[in-house]
Amino acid sequence: xxxxxxxxxxxxxxxxxxxxxxxxxxxxxxxxxxxxxxxxxxxxxxxxxxxxxxxxxxxxxxxxxxxxxxxxxxxxxxxxxxxxxxxxxxxxxxxxxxxxxxxxxxxxxxxxxxxxxxxxxxxxxxxxxxxxxxxxxxxxxxxxxxxxxxxxxxxxxxxxxxxxxxxxxxxxxxxxxxxxxxxxxxxxxxxxxxxxxxxxxxxxxxxxxxxxxxxxxx
Amino acid sequence: xxxxxxxxxxxxxxxxxxxxxxxxxxxxxxxxxxxxxxxxxxxxxxxxxxxxxxxxxxxxxxxxxxxxxxxxxxxxxxxxxxxxxxxxxxxxxxxxxxxxxxxxxxxxxxxxxxxxxxxxxxxxxxxxxxxxxxxxxxxxxxxxxxxxxxxxxxxxxxxxxxxxxxxxxxxxxxxxxxxxxxxxxxxxxxxxxxxxxxxxxxxxxxxxxxxxxxxxxx
DNA sequence: GCCTTAGTCGAACGAGCGTTTTAAACGTTC
DNA sequence: GAACGTTTAAAACGCTCGTTCGACTAAGGC
Numbered sequence: 001x002x003x004x005x006x007x008x009x010x011x012x013x014x015x016x017x018x019x020x021x022x023x024x025x026x027x028x029x030x031x032x033x034x035x036x037x038x039x040x041x042x043x044x045x046x047x048x049x050x051x052x053x054x055x056x057x058x059x060x061x062x063x064x065x066x067x068x069x070x071x072x073x074x075x076x077x078x079x080x081x082x083x084x085x086x087x088x089x090x091x092x093x094x095x096x097x098x099x100x101x102x103x104x105x106x107x108x109x110x111x112x113x114x115x116x117x118x119x120x121x122x123x124x125x126x127x128x129x130x131x132x133x134x135x136x137x138x139x140x141x142x143x144x145x146x147x148x149x150x151x152x153x154x155x156x157x158x159x160x161x162x163x164x165x166x167x168x169x170x171x172x173x174x175x176x177x178x179x180x181x182x183x184x185x186x187x188x189x190x191x192x193x194x195x196x197x198x199x200x201x202x203x204x205x206x207x208x209x210x211x212x213x214x215x216x217x218x
Numbered sequence: 219x220x221x222x223x224x225x226x227x228x229x230x231x232x233x234x235x236x237x238x239x240x241x242x243x244x245x246x247x248x249x250x251x252x253x254x255x256x257x258x259x260x261x262x263x264x265x266x267x268x269x270x271x272x273x274x275x276x277x278x279x280x281x282x283x284x285x286x287x288x289x290x291x292x293x294x295x296x297x298x299x300x301x302x303x304x305x306x307x308x309x310x311x312x313x314x315x316x317x318x319x320x321x322x323x324x325x326x327x328x329x330x331x332x333x334x335x336x337x338x339x340x341x342x343x344x345x346x347x348x349x350x351x352x353x354x355x356x357x358x359x360x361x362x363x364x365x366x367x368x369x370x371x372x373x374x375x376x377x378x379x380x381x382x383x384x385x386x387x388x389x390x391x392x393x394x395x396x397x398x399x400x401x402x403x404x405x406x407x408x409x410x411x412x413x414x415x416x417x418x419x420x421x422x423x424x425x426x427x428x429x430x431x432x433x434x435x436x
Numbered sequence: 437g438c439c440t441t442a443g444t445c446g447a448a449c450g451a452g453c454g455t456t457t458t459a460a461a462c463g464t465t466c
Numbered sequence: 467g468a469a470c471g472t473t474t475a476a477a478a479c480g481c482t483c484g485t486t487c488g489a490c491t492a493a494g495g496c
Contacts, residue, residue: 027341029247043445122336123245124396132400140401160402161418168390169383175393178342182350183358184378200379207429208422215421261475
């Protein structure tokens, strides 16, 4: 039984991995269970044995994928605890968070969670509430906390708008990924490019927050 | 022949309209030609008679849809010509442009071009280059011109980054449309809400441009 | 040693898809 | 008014999809 169980777990994982890649690549409807089974190197019926249906496989893929994201996010979050950081440190934290989100959305190669989430936004499934809770909310809350500390005078509604403005700038590069080669002189998507983009977004946003504070003070 | 031709043109239009709505609503793969024919109130074969295949119908839908957008854009653009506007007028122009894009992306009801474009970005088809040329490029160039006039000291690369930052803030509300009810206290998407959002994005972006100018001056 | 159970496999099923065919209805032309 | 090309309607074709079936293998429990 041990050998079988080990193989079973491996089969399960291979199906999950293949399905993650294919769902991200082509979307739910354009992906066939046969393609998934072929890429996973398992039998067609085996996939159905483990997951029951294409729909539940999709939900399982989402759950698995965003569990992993949540975990890596939790590790990064540890840095926040500890004392009352200087403004310079807060800015640095924001810049780093922007860079992390850019990396997560654009690469390395697959940019899988970003793509799956974008697809979920266009064609919401039963997984959407979970994704929002595990993925979107934490990001929003963390950036919101940073904004609130960087601009203490802002009311809650303005903080939310600023968060949307910051996150929007980040998401833009994933949303328009396909169009960017037609739009701009090929951005190489290198580490260097990500750092430069994160730096721009950060300083642009700091200026924006200043303006928002000035506006709400009036 | 005249009566037939009139019916034929009407049939064509009805198919295009139904297909536009369904492709936006469900995406290409989840939409069936039978659904389109049913919603259009025409026979299944009629659609194939007029468009040959589902793929060419999709391309035709895209062409038609973004032709219309381009036309409405051209009308709005007329306002730009004429003299050297004051800074206050430039800001007003930017605010109005942001509001127009928000409206186009979020409503009234369908927000059709925005949805179709987002789908194209996730699953690019042969229509993507056209969409970029007719829809994305003009917006980018116009906002770029505004940015360049509002912050004359910026180099071209920084202007581009600022444009991406502005457009990103706008697109955010379309990208996260499905998640917004889970994220925020239900934004009503009314005219009033759009105006308030446009005002925030505009002032946030003006502050961001100021910061970008200060940064590039260093 | 036999039986149950978990897992895999090839084959097949029914449904729904895009597309094509067939035939009837239509206005136009002579 | 008969022949014609054009447009619509209905049925059918071929294919692929998600899913199911039954046989088979290997590993414990009694």
